[in-house]
Amino acid sequence: MQISKLVLSLLGSTAWFVAAQPSSSRPFLQPLNSTTGWIIGNGLWNITIGNVYGKKLFYKNQDLIGNAVGHYSGYDGEVNFQWTSASIYAETPKYLDVVFSATEIDLHWVIYPDLAGAYQYVVNKALPTLAVLRTLFRLVNTTSTHGRTNIKDDLLPPFADILVATKVQDETWQRADGTFITKYDWSTFIRELDFHGIYGQDFGSWYIRPGRDYFNGNHLKQELTVHRESATGDAVELNVIHGSHFQVNSSATFPVGKIWGPWLWYLNSGSKEDASRRATQEFANWPYSWLNDSRYQSRGSVSGKLILSDGRAAAGASVFLGDNNSNVSTLDQGTTYYYAGTADSKGVFSINNVRTATYGLYAWSDGGQIADVSTTYAQNDIVVENGKATALGTLSWELLSRQLIFQIGDLDHNAIGFRTGGGAYQHGLVADSPANLTYIVGQSNVSDWYYGQSALGSWTILFDLTKANITANKTAALSLSLAGYSRAVDIDVSVNSQLITSITSDSLASDPGLYRSSTAAGEWRFLEFNISAGVLKEGSNSVVFKATRTTLWRGFMWDSILLEWSS
Missing domain, CATH: 2.70.98.10 (Beta-galactosidase; Chain A, domain 5)
Structure with missing residues (x-):
């Protein structure tokens, strides 16, 4: 019938x-x-x-x-x-x-x-x-x-x-x-x-x-x-x-x-x-x-090979097919259909059974061999046709020409690796993070840095620079990769007692990750600040994150902190 x-x-x-x-x-x-x-x-x-x-x-x-x-x-x-x-x-x-x-x-x-x-x-x-x-x-x-x-x-x-x-x-x-x-x-x-x-x-x-x-x-x-x-x-x-x-x-x-x-x-x-x-x-x-x-039923496939501009394969990179020509974060995209994959050790990726449409291709570091890569890859107008393989060939992923001073935590868009980060979902865990913390580059371990900062107080990074590192016109860049941020907690960021920026609820959008039990991620944000020539000095230096306002179970969830010479 x-x-x-x-x-x-x-x-x-x-x-x-x-x-x-x-x-x-x-x-x-x-x-x-x-x-x-x-x-x-x-x-x-x-x-x-x-x-x-x-x-x-x-x-x-x-x-x-x-x-x-x-x-x-x-x-x-x-x-x-x-x-x-x-x-x-x-x-x-x-x-x-x-x-x-x-x-x-x-x-x-x-x-x-x-x-x-x-x-x-x-x-x-x-x-x-x-x-x-x-x-x-x-x-x-x-x-x-x-x-x-x-x-x-x-x-x-x-x-x-x-x-x-x-x-x-x-x-x-x-x-x-x-x-x-x-x-x-x-x-x-x-x-x-x-x-x-x-x-x-x-x-x-x-x-x-x-x-x-x-x-x-x-x-x-x-x-x-x-x-x-x-x-x-x-x-x-x-x-x-x-x-x-x-x-x-x-x-x-x-x-x-x-x-x-x-x-x-x-x-x-x-x-x-x-x-x-x-x-x-x-x-x-x-x-x-x-x-x-x-x-x-109308589907095809997309494949390619991601190579960093320094010649390394983008091993283990996260690969995402999403909205074409979009200014919306890949986490917030959601109008049509989306595909997530991972590059292998040679940077090769393949995503099968993709609905026919035109996509944007995005990639970012998921730690591992490319844990120092702060840039993301994006290419638009990826056309998928029914029954056909869209082979993109070798794709060049541009890096910034910078010299690393220090990095704390892998660039992988999550807080795994830090103390109390990446464990089971647990409400209020950020309240266990200390108000004050000192991290000494070259002596402390990544696991000494906590996954989330919330309480009033200062988290200090101490590091040394030699005379050979310092020149009169050398500028630097401080990059803060946040796995998440839940308002309303504010911090002042200073380098050698010079205020670089204040990050507040008015300047940074909020996600609920920290107060909804996540220990790994909310929504990733990447912030970068210029350090003028002469601020960094020979001998002992410091970067300080001072929380000036706090709200229970809210705050900053860390992914990575990088300081680099930019010129």
Whole structure:
């Protein structure tokens, strides 16, 4: 039976039609006899979906939602989509594609007869400019007790603990023993995420999201995954497909027809091993051949070789295909489709299964053999055609002609390597950084420098220069590479007691990285300041970062500090 776009509308329709009386396993869409919604599923599971919420999720004869809120989709907080109709978009011998329509989007559920769960994808119709777009499940906490990401697997915080704790900021509570509960501790770098979900002794609900080209942001894009809902105790499984929780700004306006997904929502007995095997299978099968959309299937590849102007290969460089001719940071780009890759030891990179379009190509140091490279590479007008390989050949990455005086920390856009940097997500960690710190070049280790500076006080770098280094007309450049900055903390930067600059909340945009549990990155910024001839001297010299204003859990997250002779 072949049915295409048969609309079953809640508005004005009294003659309901069932596509087919489902057998024990056949996928189905069944309208209810009143204006309360629809039931979809197969012989393994089914869910009742109203005009906003999905309820009564039955799997193995048990309702996984119960009194929890259930399944819903929305944007920017709690602006949730209202479904005005449901229809069979496509029916094939293999699957049923059911589409739920709202004014702003279509949400598709692709149901196979023998699959516990469904593929889902979203198509833009009339979304406003937004920062957050998501789908999610909120399940009963008695069956979903634990959460799992690629970096965290643990018991979800008990609801009882939240009820007796003190709220200290958004979705963050402090227990009587001083420890914190926050949903941000369950965040991760989403382009590294294999699968995530919530599970218990007998049930598991998982999101498996291969492809990732529909996500906004670059390699350092972080997002929420799972958590305990603070108002109700529901176990929450988030699918943030456009987000802003760790960025300066990710508001975007999308072209009509943009597709987010498909991803797989998968049910099982709670086995992480089974979910892992399924994730491996899904990643191998991407891009999905079953999605009958010519724009989705139209893809090519991009390859090239990045060589630094000093002859070195750009070994391990981060490579990103993003917006063409853009002045938006690669982390904040999010209108269309994006691809993240890494160059090998010879600077060679290859990105496959790229949607046909015209892109900008960006690259930057990810530490390692090119940890001293402060410049970034950019090339526009990279054209990708269907079925064709776009071979860019050897690309020359220009460096600055400078002589290094000292460098603290690798240039890799994150705080890994510094003390307390790069560990598990943890609220308030920057409060453990000292108010005053002295770092002696040639004696101190990188790990003596803390990942974040927040408290009132001075962090001092001491270094020596010989007479041979000093000439009358020699100028220098001080470069501050920030892995993130959360306002409102101000610092004065001085060299040998001469004020070079004041960095304040008025002069530097804020990201939430530090106060939302990240220990590695918020949004990268690179600041450079000229040091006039004569400021540096023979013998002992100093660079001082003096915090003159502070706010709890805010401040500077460090990536690298460089002082170089520029002439």
